[in-house]
Amino acid sequence: MWLGLAYCTGPVDAHGYRKTAVQSAQAALNAVRTGALAADAQLLDPYASTLLGDQLGAVAAAQEQLLAEPPPDSGTRNVRDQLLPLLNGSAVQLGDLAYAMSTGDLAAVRAHQEQLRRLGDQLDDFVERYR
């Protein structure tokens, strides 16, 4: 059992790293899709701030999860380099959407919604490719 635990807590291999990357991408995908949907609905202000705050937290956790382990080879380094900009973009767009919704700036809301949809499609492609 001790050996099993030692194996589980050791450095991840390429397969394990890809799995973590897909989980992070899926978490960000859930968040950006939810953000884009929220931009379409008429929401109560406290609800909107809580909902988008939860989604931002989910993206931050996904970033932390991805960066917690070093990629074990050049292939997985490439995977990380593809995903990180998407995660960063998701966090930025969700934060900006929350601000635009709180100030009632409809043009900015639509612009961020469009960005979130585009990021969602890219994250969806990523998940499909590496799943």
Place this chain on the structure above:
Amino acid sequence: MKKFLAFTLGILTAIGGFVDIGDLVASSLSGARFGLALAWVLVLGVIGICAYAEMAGRVVAITKRPVFDLVRERLGPRVALVNLVASYLVTLLTLAAELGGVALAIELVTSVSYLLWVPVVGFVLWVALWRVKFETLERIFGLLGLVLVVFVVALFRLPGHGPDLWHQALSPVPTPGENWNTYWYFAVSLFASALTPYEVFFFSSGGVEENWGPRQLPEMRVNVFIGFPLGGGLALALMAVSAEVFHPLDAQVTSLGQVALPAALALGRLGLAVAILGFFAATFGAAMETGLSAAYVVAQFFGWPWGKRLQPRRAARFHTVLLVSVLLGIVALMTTIDPIQLTEYMLVFSAVVLPLTYLPILVVANDRGYLGDHVNGRLANAVGVIFLVVIVAAAAAAIPLMIVTGAGG
């Protein structure tokens, strides 16, 4: 006319009281990931809870004793002790999840962290359970829970994918990108959400609190066979709106806020406000039921005076267990565990202990010494045995599936 009103009120209470945090979470998560491909599990679960709740209700109406009391007498203190420990721990976990659900619902309308609301909710719950009459509590929150019908309205207001939903419901297989292990993991969780053990403890003990006798059998059966399936319909509506909004986007549901979003998309701010009120009523009502159930099982095992019909002074140990259970639920949440994840784990552990709850009911419902001519007939036994096989299979598969899938991955 008075009797008709009593029947109607009972049915409405049963419908509104059916949904709890387990149903909210399991139905929405499954709908987002599998569309309606797991709808059959919900239907199966509702048939199961109807069959066993009717048995438990019949036992109470004839013997005027709660099921757990008879379990100890019929199966002996050692078997009953195993049952007690497992049932209490799972009910405690459920209580914590329900308290978390109430706090999350309040967070959605205040944007103040749910963790700050947890102690407040625990205190209000304890005061309500101390001061308010059993029937009043049951009626208020059962009827308020009816507002979850907003998700049925939302289903018809959302841009139509009706044929897609039908296709998903008639194709009970994993959707593209999902595998069989995850499919069965969610199936077990959904099944457990319909048959959560506390429902039987509360139902049977509530029957004693309300002084059921043989004359109440028809009313009990109407509540079970009409109220529960219609309540299951609310859970199905939650699954369907989630399937319609999130599933086509490959987005999963991970927060209570997302569960309410389809109501906002379909019905705007009013729909959203009603949905959140429904969450509050469903989870607060279930928190009361689980708090009472935790105290019921302990008090009934040890033979202490119990129940809301007695003055707290005369049922001091019952009320002490109730208070300690609420405090433990608060402590569990203050560890900052995510209430939604807690609910997912609670459903898995509920599935594991299901046989300990439902086998004794089947045994007692077949005992002529207790029920005389009211023992199970062939149909009740056939349905009961078939479901027991399903329950044992779900219990055996729950933990391995949780490990293999990483709790649904």
